[in-house]
Amino acid sequence: MAVSSTAPTIDRVAIRAQMGKERLLRIYQQMLLVRRFEERAAIQYQARKILGFLHLYIGQEAVAGGFYDHLEGGKDYSVTSYRCHAQALFLGLDPKELMAELFGKITGNVRGKGGSMHFFSKEKGYLGGHGIVGGQIPVGTGAAFTAKYRKTGGVSVTFLGDGAVPQGTFHESLNMASLWNLPAIYVIENNMYGMGTACTRAVAVQDMAVAKAPGYNMKAWTIRDGLDLFECWAVAKEVVAYARTGKPALVEAKTYRYRGHSVSDAGQYRSKEELERYQQLDPIERVKKDLIEAGWLTDAGAEQIDEQVQTRVREAVQFADESPEPPLDELFKDVYAK
Amino acid sequence: MAVSSTAPTIDRVAIRAQMGKERLLRIYQQMLLVRRFEERAAIQYQARKILGFLHLYIGQEAVAGGFYDHLEGGKDYSVTSYRCHAQALFLGLDPKELMAELFGKITGNVRGKGGSMHFFSKEKGYLGGHGIVGGQIPVGTGAAFTAKYRKTGGVSVTFLGDGAVPQGTFHESLNMASLWNLPAIYVIENNMYGMGTACTRAVAVQDMAVAKAPGYNMKAWTIRDGLDLFECWAVAKEVVAYARTGKPALVEAKTYRYRGHSVSDAGQYRSKEELERYQQLDPIERVKKDLIEAGWLTDAGAEQIDEQVQTRVREAVQFADESPEPPLDELFKDVYAK
Amino acid sequence: MTAATVSPPLKPSRNLDPKTEPINGPKGVLLSNGRQLVSMRIAICQALCEEMQRDDAIFIMGEEVAQYQGAYKVTKGLLDQFGPERVIDTPITESGFTGLAVGAAMTGLRPVIEYMSWNFSLVAFDQIISNASKMSYMTGGMFSVPLVMRGPNGAGPRVSSQHSHAVEALFSHFPGLIVVSPSTPYDAKGLMKTALRQNNPVCFLENEMIYGLEQEIPVEDYQIPFGKGDIKRAGGDCTVVAVSRSVHWSLEAAEQLAKDGIECEVVDPRTVKPLDIDLIAASVRKTNRCVVVEECYQTGGVGAEIAARLQDICFDDLDAPVGRVTTTENPMPYAANLENETLPKPHRIVAAVKKACYR
Amino acid sequence: MTAATVSPPLKPSRNLDPKTEPINGPKGVLLSNGRQLVSMRIAICQALCEEMQRDDAIFIMGEEVAQYQGAYKVTKGLLDQFGPERVIDTPITESGFTGLAVGAAMTGLRPVIEYMSWNFSLVAFDQIISNASKMSYMTGGMFSVPLVMRGPNGAGPRVSSQHSHAVEALFSHFPGLIVVSPSTPYDAKGLMKTALRQNNPVCFLENEMIYGLEQEIPVEDYQIPFGKGDIKRAGGDCTVVAVSRSVHWSLEAAEQLAKDGIECEVVDPRTVKPLDIDLIAASVRKTNRCVVVEECYQTGGVGAEIAARLQDICFDDLDAPVGRVTTTENPMPYAANLENETLPKPHRIVAAVKKACYR
Ligand SMILES: Cc1ncc(C[n+]2csc(CCOP(=O)(O)OP(=O)(O)O)c2C)c(N)n1
Ligand SMILES: Cc1ncc(C[n+]2csc(CCOP(=O)(O)OP(=O)(O)O)c2C)c(N)n1
Ligand SMILES: [Mg+2]
Ligand SMILES: [Mg+2]
Secondary structure: OOOOOOOOOOOHHHHHHHHOHHHHHHHHHHHHHHHHHHHHHHHHHHOOOOOOOOOOOOOOHHHHHHHHOOOOEOOEEEEEEOOOHHHHHHOOOOHHHHHHHHOOOOOOOOOOOOOOOOOOEOOOOEEEEEOOOOOHHHHHHHHHHHHHHOOOOOOEEEEEEHHHOOOHHHHHHHHHHHHOOOOEEEEEEEOOEEOOEEHHHHOOOOOHHHHHHHHHOOEEEEEOOOOOHHHHHHHHHHHHHHHHOOOOEEEEEEOOOOOOOOOOOOOOOOOHHHHHHHHOOOHHHHHHHHHHHOOOOOHHHHHHHHHHHHHHHHHHHHHHHHOOOOOHHHOOOOOOOO | OOOOOOOOOOOHHHHHHHHOHHHHHHHHHHHHHHHHHHHHHHHHHHOOOOOOOOOOOOOOHHHHHHHHOOOOEOOEEEEEEOOOHHHHHHOOOOHHHHHHHHOOOOOOOOOOOOOOOOOOEOOOOEEEEEOOOOOHHHHHHHHHHHHHHOOOOOOEEEEEEHHHOOOHHHHHHHHHHHHOOOOEEEEEEEOOEEOOEEHHHHOOOOOHHHHHHHHHOOEEEEEOOOOOHHHHHHHHHHHHHHHHOOOOEEEEEEOOOOOOOOOOOOOOOOOHHHHHHHHOOOHHHHHHHHHHHOOOOOHHHHHHHHHHHHHHHHHHHHHHHHOOOOOHHHOOOOOOOO | OOHHHOOOOOOOOOOOOOOOOOOOOOOOEEOOOOOEEEEHHHHHHHHHHHHHHHOOOEEEEEOOOOOOOOOOOOOOOHHHHHOOOOEEEOOOOHHHHHHHHHHHHHOOOEEEEEOOOHHHHHHHHHHHHHHHOOHHHHOOOOOOOOOEEEEEOOOOOOOOHHHOOOOHHHHHOOOOOEEEOOOOHHHHHHHHHHHOOOOOOEEEEEOHHHOOOEEEEOOOOOOOOOOOOEEEEOOOOEEEEEOOHHHHHHHHHHHHHHHOOOOEEEEEOOEEEOOOHHHHHHHHHHHOOEEEEEEEEOOOOHHHHHHHHHHHHOOOOOOOOOEEEEEOOOOOOOOHHHHHHHOOOHHHHHHHHHHHOOO | OOHHHOOOOOOOOOOOOOOOOOOOOOOOEEOOOOOEEEEHHHHHHHHHHHHHHHOOOEEEEEOOOOOOOOOOOOOOOHHHHHOOOOEEEOOOOHHHHHHHHHHHHHOOOEEEEEOOOHHHHHHHHHHHHHHHOOHHHHOOOOOOOOOEEEEEOOOOOOOOHHHOOOOHHHHHOOOOOEEEOOOOHHHHHHHHHHHOOOOOOEEEEEOHHHOOOEEEEOOOOOOOOOOOOEEEEOOOOEEEEEOOHHHHHHHHHHHHHHHOOOOEEEEEOOEEEOOOHHHHHHHHHHHOOEEEEEEEEOOOOHHHHHHHHHHHHOOOOOOOOOEEEEEOOOOOOOOHHHHHHHOOOHHHHHHHHHHHOOO
16 A cells, blocks of 8 residues: 555656746645644644644645645635645645634634634635544535536545545445536545554555546546655646546545654554655655756755745744634534524 | 346256256245245235335345355345345245234234334344345344354355445445455345436446445456346355355346335336336246256146145235234333343 | 415315326415415425525435435426436435535535435434534534435334434434424425525424325415424413424314313424424413423433423423323334334323323 | 442542553552552453453454554553454444444344444444344344444543534433443443343443543442442432533532532432433432533433423422533534533533522
8 A cells, every 4th residue: 555666757857847936836835834834733732722633734745735736726625534734725724824723712714613623714615624534525525516516617626534435425425426427536645544544454455546436437546656746746637637527536645644643643553664764755855856956946945935934834823822712602603504 | 237138148957957956946936935925915015904115026036046045044144125025035934924024913023013124033044124225234244244253154145225335334344344354245136226216327337246346355246137046046156155265245136126116116217118028037937937848847836836835825814814913012022132 | 474474274175186186296276265275295395496496506416306206206396397407316325415415505505405214314414413513613604504404204104113213303402403393384385495595404304194284375485484383273271392293193182182171282393493492481381281292202302302491491380290292212113003102192192181281 | 239339439549650550451450458449441441351251252343442452542452362353443434333233243242342432423323223223123022232332422622513422312312222321430340341241232431531530449240230320429409410521520519519508419320221210309309409410412411301300200399490501502612711611511510500509
């Protein structure tokens, strides 16, 4: 299941050229923002400013990074599991409101009601983070249904973990999407573990997308190195274009998470060596290397970008810290919609 | 999806020889008993002796007939949907207690508590008839788990309709059965419709077993003419032997139901011609023809068998009719087990 | 109050003639009195049809709702009128299409999903509770889920254990959901219209056994607000709060009790959540007695909640304990005599009311 | 009554030393007084371990129960002791493994399944209700389903909307199920042993927030019967019926109220179904007042059922309405201050008891 070493060496230089300097730099900055935002969140968790669950996307940034670059917030929809911070940032949500949500403040993304697992954006078509494994899959399918019903030309991207593949909702959703030709893209982010369970112990097949798609009369893609932005971006481009023609798609991105499942996870189910091996493939470091190699970025420039990003995150923390708690009359607000 | 006309003409003579006179005659009598039992039940329903749902297996007898001949009641397990009468009869349950159950009498198979959808037999390992589409699939998987846990060498056969394939329980069960090498056989009885919905409108793939099994790393079989006892029997023989080695199996039997979904179904979703075409393939008539062709049965003998069967069914009806209703103190009995 | 907001009599002046008049589909039969004669099926179908004409965000999805015209023929004719884009047959995949509907509702549509019966909503339970009921709150009001889930609820005719659930109490337990349980065609149409014009997930609980019930209802458009009950029979001796089909059993019991000089006031909350506790309490302050009749189980049933509320707000008004007539605490048996004892039938209601009246 | 059948004091004479003593796994720490000091985790694990040694039909299945030693470390050590045939990690597939367990139970095994939290049982709801709870009745007693479903229930620490359900009321509504909700290590061990020696499906509801709770319990084997409550604090002024974690909040509130001269009798039913209404009623006949405290929602909650029963059987004994302190009627919010107001914390219990005492 692991990230494939035998991955066909994709032509990064060609893809890089296709992307161009401006775009690659922008994605790099977003990926860095995601990384720094979550690193800081982890620190704030230790400081007990953030409680409950905190599932970090660190290590997987290339996957969302590759996909969101092809999506139009507003026209296109996306949804994911509780591991939902990166998507919000790639969609351009303000780190301030997101950090404030983690702090449980009224200025938070959902007014302090949801916390780490439940970031949303109606404006960006982000149907948010969901806590029930597999629970978001039919929801993303419904967004694809709306796109087709309204003939908007939009697509819906549903991110799910390898651990969600065995859930019935996965099966039910793919069957409907295929029967009704919905513009639904299902991206299995296979980070090799569902909590402490290796995906080989949870799913009876190896290459999930390839093995399962035919059972739904769907087309499959595998991102063999999901820590490589270029491969993620190139596959995403193809998949999004395909889905826009009104067909569902199943994608498996083989990736890895560097942190524990949630902050409280000791991680004894994997070896130090394994972790280090993947840390060598750090998606952000690799993009940086490519940028420099292309002459689009200097070490000094990289320093500067990091500084700017760090500043934004620090400001977000300060904003969150200084924001007030929700007033108590929020307790019964929004139980029912107007 | 339809029963395949291009079915490879299996060698019926060879299979017939394999089965031998005695066995074929026994299965023939059982199939006839199932047919007559249900025909009579339908009449009793019109007479309002039976109420609620009444789902008839008429037309599908060859499928269960082919499988049960390879199963050892007690050692092996089986479970199915609400279309559950045939299985009970093939397992040798007394038509009297079954008809009495349909009449809602205390002498019924489950003391009048269950009715048409809920026949069971602990002694025969029949985990019974279930009313929730797909609900029985994990239950059958659990019986296979027990067989493995207790190392009994038994297998578990789970019958389900084409309409149950889209349910999440199907997906969840097959994944577990494959991961844990359970002796679980899943038989999709594809009678082309789930109520009024053609399976092509409900399931995104055509040959269900063949298309879906690889997604669970399982082996698949297709019974192309599920109205042919010989093909059903031959495939079942192979599948049961395979499962006894400790592996799960997925089978699709393409068959047809002659009656409505339940007795109240007008059946406007299919043409008279289609129905008649399949009635030409009547599984029981074909076995009879084969028996006669083999010289194992004469027309007179066939007459006699039918008379005997009819008598048993008539006696069952009389028994049911004369049996008392459950006493009212049954109301709260067995809500909890001792 | 316009004519349309006064409940018409329960019994129509005449009945539909199945040979010459439609007993289902969206069209009622116009009467000379300016009203229309409809069955429960027609009332629901008509509400759906009129709202679908008004609002193209509404679509219907479920098993057999389109080509088969509905397993119980409630959506008869809608496929022909609105086409397969808006009236959609699904695979048997309740969890899947419920979640799909939640996603569609979050993105601007107004799904109506049919559970062939509410028994099958148990398969979709997590999508209803974890997603539909919480979305508005969990997103700080950013998203809403304007979703109508409908279908027959309660015991069907002799369908036994797995097919006889009444889910009023089950779903009322969860904040975020609205639970509607109409007992008449008039109420059903007005409540369905309200459901289709508001933004919360609604469990719209119909009952197969009263789909054929007929009533004369207004021709003009009307709505019935959530949380407003209706007095189905006035009386001063005992308040009988009854839900859905139980209303009719209660009215039957009331006639029998009247012969013994006990006049029941039959109060139909129409929506179990929100619950019109004020109307119930007002009646109890008059009668000083109350019996709740429902098809749910007694433990934690609708009657449990009403009794708990009344023993609080009517503590000094009650001359007897609030009685509860519910489905007895056993899965539904198939046998005719056992089924009859399991359901809250008139004979049990009569006994409970007499007990409350110390008679 | 043997020593083992008398509830030991809630507070141990000393606490476990996490540096030198096990805080989870099957082994407690022997004390000189002949008792053993255990945490709630140990108590549950020990019951499972002892019963698995006694009966090879028992196996444990769930997400992360084996190699990970349990998401909350309740099954710590069991994989090593009993091997992968009897302690089994599952995919995330609650509906699937619940149904599998039903089938295994019908064929002679005694499955114990863990829901990583009861929130996830909603995904398996149909298997629990339509299959597990009905099988005995639906088969006329031919089959039984000796199945223990267990895991943490109620609000975790700041885990918000989808992860904070308390399901006592939800499952108590259905005949055929047993609902156990222990508040102490002693009760948990004795009840788990009973659960593993009887033949019905049991919802065994633990609470993450009291997994660390320690108590001195007997070394010898003991069981606690279903349907027998326990008085956790004696008092004559107001009966407080409390479930699971709420018992501890109620005891806290009781101490505060004692300062104001109000002595609460804290009654812990221990099993919500069957419910020891006799013990509750006996206490109410003494105090003439009652407040129910639970983590379920108020509408149709455990308190609703208890209030409905008391207003009947204690109609003349109650000097005030039965009060209900529950999770407020909103999904669980994440913000600390809102979560604190949502839960039935001591300050809300104090207010409710004072109200019941007209103080
Ligand atoms: C239905 C359900 N069961 C169990 C859980 C507990 N749980 C939360 S995350 C998780 C693992 C999911 O792994 P995966 O899908 O691979 O996503 P990842 O965390 O690796 O991104 C589990 C078991 C849950 N939230 N929902
Ligand atoms: C979960 C669930 N949804 C819907 C139903 C109503 N229903 C009963 S049978 C049936 C069709 C099933 O078709 P199939 O699985 O092909 O079996 P068949 O009747 O053809 O043998 C439906 C929709 C049900 N019983 N359970
Ligand atoms: Mg994973
Ligand atoms: Mg079928």
